[in-house]
Amino acid sequence: MAPFFKFGYFGPEVGLIIALISGIGFGFWLERAGFGESRKLALQFYFRDMTVLKVMFMAIVTAMLGLLYLTLFGWLDLSKVFVNPTFWVAQVVGGLIFGVGFAIGGYCPGTSVVGAVLGRIDAYFFLAGALFGMLVFGEMFSLLKNLYNAGAMGVVTLGQWLGVSSGMAAFLVTLLAVGMFVGAEWLESKFREEPAE
Amino acid sequence: MKLSSKIIGFGLLVLLGLILAFAPVDRSSHPQVDSKALLAELQQRNYYISPEDLAHKIIDKEPGFVVVDVRSKEDYDQYHIPGSIHIPLSALLSSEELKDLARDNAIILTSNGNSMAAQAWLLLRQNGVDDVYILSGGMNHWVQVFSHPQPPGGAYTDDELFRYEFRKAAGSVMMGKAFVQEEQKQKVKIRKPVIRKRHKKTKKLDEGC
DSSP states (O other): OBSTTTTTSSOHHHHHHHHHHHHHHHHHHHHHTTTTOHHHHHGGGGTSOOHHHHHHHHHHHHHHHHHHHHHHTTSBOGGGSOOOOEEHHHHHHHHHHHHHHHHHHSOOHHHHHHHHHTTOHHHHHHHHHHHHHHHHHHHTHHHHHHHHTTTEEESOOHHHHHTSOHHHHHHHHHHHHHHHHHHHHHHHHHHOOOOOO | OOOOHHHHHHHHHHHHHHHHHTSOHHHHHSOOOOHHHHHHHHHTTTTEEOHHHHHHHHHTTOSSEEEEEOSOHHHHHHOOOTTOEEOOGGGTTTOHHHHHHHHHSEEEEEOSSSHHHHHHHHHHHHTTOOOEEEETTHHHHHHHHHHSOOOOOSSOOHHHHHHHHHHHHHHHHHHTSOOOOOOOOSOOOOOOOOOOOOOSOOOOOOOOO
């Protein structure tokens, strides 16, 4: 029964090897989706190419449906799956900073590594900036501590927050994802530049 | 309208979501605690940790575990294992401190003997705390082991000898007083450093992305 690590099917060492393999796979498929190029990634902020939004939402929905169906079949103990605690204020602020960085730099942390592996110089600069930002954050942590913990809600899932079952929450997220997908395509058709004659 | 692959994909997703919306996911995600299985586990004594193993952990300052003393406050004040915290059995489930600690640490329970710690073990396991151990023999055994270690009698094995040496050496640290060295009756010929294998992995990994 999954999660395999929590049920002791393998130890931390094997876990690290699996993490390496899945990490390489993640990077590979990001590249295949064209996410190693900052021009393509940045286009979403001009509503011209919403591939990132579509891919991310479909990935979320796929993982969510997969986890819930495995639970439904009794193959997965969902209570043993790690859930990040929610700090809504900190996450809203962090999300905005992240978005600004994404729009300016043209990468997000994962894709910047993919870009760097492909030898793109802007990705090297982006990575250096990210590392420098980590250093600054670490040094300033005592000042930022209140913000870091702001809006703490503990470990909470969408279903618990809305007061509906996990399955209903999943259905709503699925509808949201399909809506976003359609909306993204509509935006693309509005803003896509006509190819130069 | 043409049935494009996109429409089929969307339809499939919505259908899968719709099934989930009315499926008993939440019920299957909280498996009932199997009391019988827990009792069997307790009786197999897999979750007991010996005083020596615990002493090694304390001396090595190993991270990832915390000793919880479930005895009365007076007993705790009189003597407790260095670094242990006091949470009486009655307050075990309401303790926020324990909840926080249990997230990142293995909990090692100790009482006077085994029985109260075993009760606490069952209580915690039934309430979803997984990483819980019991100090074998409790404080009575602990004090006896580290304040009056018995030299192995008769034909002893290396292992027994090492254990005795370790108990003597750790005694001063654990009991908080200089342990009077007994006169060395038997000549100790071999003195290998005490290296023991850790039986249980208690360190937890950080998670998240």
